[in-house]
Amino acid sequence: MLERLVLKNVGPAPKMDLDLQRRMNLITGDNGLGKSFLLDVAWWALTRKWPRDLNPRLTSGYPARPTDRTSPARLRFALTTDAGNSQTFESSYSVRDESWTGRPGRPHSPGPVIYAHADGGFSVWDPARNYWKKRGNVDVQDRLPGYVFSPQDVWKGLDVPIDGRSTKVCKGLLDDWSSWIRENGESARRMSEVVGALSVRSEPWDVGPILRLSVDDAQDVPSIRTEYSDAVPIVHASSAIRRITGLAYMLVWSWSEHVRAAEQLNLRTAGQVILLFDEIEAHLHPRWQRTIVPAILKVMDRLTNADTGVQLIAATHSPLVLASVEPHFDDERDRLFHLEIRDGEVHLDIVPWAAQGDVLGWLVSNVFGLRQARSIEAERAIDAAQACMLGKRLENPEGLRGRDQIHEALRRVLPGNDPFWPGWIVWSERNGSRQ
Ligand SMILES: Nc1ncnc2c1ncn2[C@@H]1O[C@H](COP(=O)(O)OP(=O)(O)O)[C@@H](O)[C@H]1O
Ligand SMILES: [Mg+2]
Numbered sequence: 001m002l003e004r005l006v007l008k009n010v011g012p013a014p015k016m017d018l019d020l021q022r023r024m025n026l027i028t029g030d031n032g033l034g035k036s037f038l039l040d041v042a043w044w045a046l047t048r049k050w051p052r053d054l055n056p057r058l059t060s061g062y063p064a065r066p067t068d069r070t071s072p073a074r075l076r077f078a079l080t081t082d083a084g085n086s087q088t089f090e091s092s093y094s095v096r097d098e099s100w101t102g103r104p105g106r107p108h109s110p111g112p113v114i115y116a117h118a119d120g121g122f123s124v125w126d127p128a129r130n131y132w133k134k135r136g137n138v139d140v141q142d143r144l145p146g147y148v149f150s151p152q153d154v155w156k157g158l159d160v161p162i163d164g165r166s167t168k169v170c171k172g173l174l175d176d177w178s179s180w181i182r183e184n185g186e187s188a189r190r191m192s193e194v195v196g197a198l199s200v201r202s203e204p205w206d207v208g209p210i211l212r213l214s215v216d217d218a219q220d221v222p223s224i225r226t227e228y229s230d231a232v233p234i235v236h237a238s239s240a241i242r243r244i245t246g247l248a249y250m251l252v253w254s255w256s257e258h259v260r261a262a263e264q265l266n267l268r269t270a271g272q273v274i275l276l277f278d279e280i281e282a283h284l285h286p287r288w289q290r291t292i293v294p295a296i297l298k299v300m301d302r303l304t305n306a307d308t309g310v311q312l313i314a315a316t317h318s319p320l321v322l323a324s325v326e327p328h329f330d331d332e333r334d335r336l337f338h339l340e341i342r343d344g345e346v347h348l349d350i351v352p353w354a355a356q357g358d359v360l361g362w363l364v365s366n367v368f369g370l371r372q373a374r375s376i377e378a379e380r381a382i383d384a385a386q387a388c389m390l391g392k393r394l395e396n397p398e399g400l401r402g403r404d405q406i407h408e409a410l411r412r413v414l415p416g417n418d419p420f421w422p423g424w425i426v427w428s429e430r431n432g433s434r435q
Pocket of ligand 2: 035037118278
């Protein structure tokens, strides 16, 4: 697992210290404070490559640049080896070479790393398939440094240049899933099981016939059965279903290829898997947001061996994701992080775990920092009403003055069953005189 990541003079904060737990790590915070950036750096620490360097079609995952080029920039990280020891590594930025220095050779992660980007792309690194073979003076063929998929590559396959020739290193979801369905073997069953477990129905998916979208297009397209159709081509499915299918495919592909490569090379399969997940709720309806994190943890447990440790590091903007993990959160294995601006600087804090009970509770907690889970107009009318009840004068943008004006504003913006009404009405009746 990745134990710790310390950044100095790089990214949005002068210093960041991400001290991780061994199972679930959730990172929250406003837009632009560095959640995706931290995941990029975590990927780099584990694999020694920046995603964008391996696939120029990516629109994120650029190499980290120092904030102030005149002072030293450092990335330090610690991870647990397969033997269970903790190892620390340090890299500093060389301005002259425009790159991060470090010990050459094999990347350090003992297990596969799967990074789900926010836009539907994925980066996969596999200790059995992606490393540099340099032993002393022996010149051994380099292997691929990693698999970085743009959203399009996940579906249509990934081609990378090897020895100057474009080579298909992954066939992609459409071709692979179609042939798994035709073979009707272990892979088809596993794919259907994983997609089922990740979706709200939590039963193996009913796969429809393999289709062609037009006479001129030879691309096979798997289809799914829904409540209203026997064959929705997967490329026509909603973005939520495509996100889930893409994720299921990447998990099944990464793990089964890892197992296959390990067998071929006579290695043991990895004892740990690290999942990096950006905006884990992307595209998902609340019903799906509520199940995604527990489902991923369950799927990984089922997909891998019983003793494979799975570490999840995920960025989220969803109060429902936080509400959904309340029954599972365990202080010994899980941690919540929050990025926020204080005194003009970005700070990364560990949030002491406190269940909030529901989405509303999370929205108005420090983690999301909304004062109210209502419209801005309703929040302002209530602020004015509360000031009025306390006998305070409040400058408000709407210029609301006095009880009657405030009452009118409340009527405009609050529904009849809003819990604010009873207190306001009782107060108004007791203080009947016009203000
Ligand atoms: N490659 C990079 N090198 C240095 N800083 C970066 C890099 N990429 C992003 N950042 C920093 O991170 C900020 C964007 O953060 P980001 O991770 O996209 O936010 P979030 O995911 O929390 O919305 C940028 O304003 C910049 O300060
Ligand atoms: Mg982001």
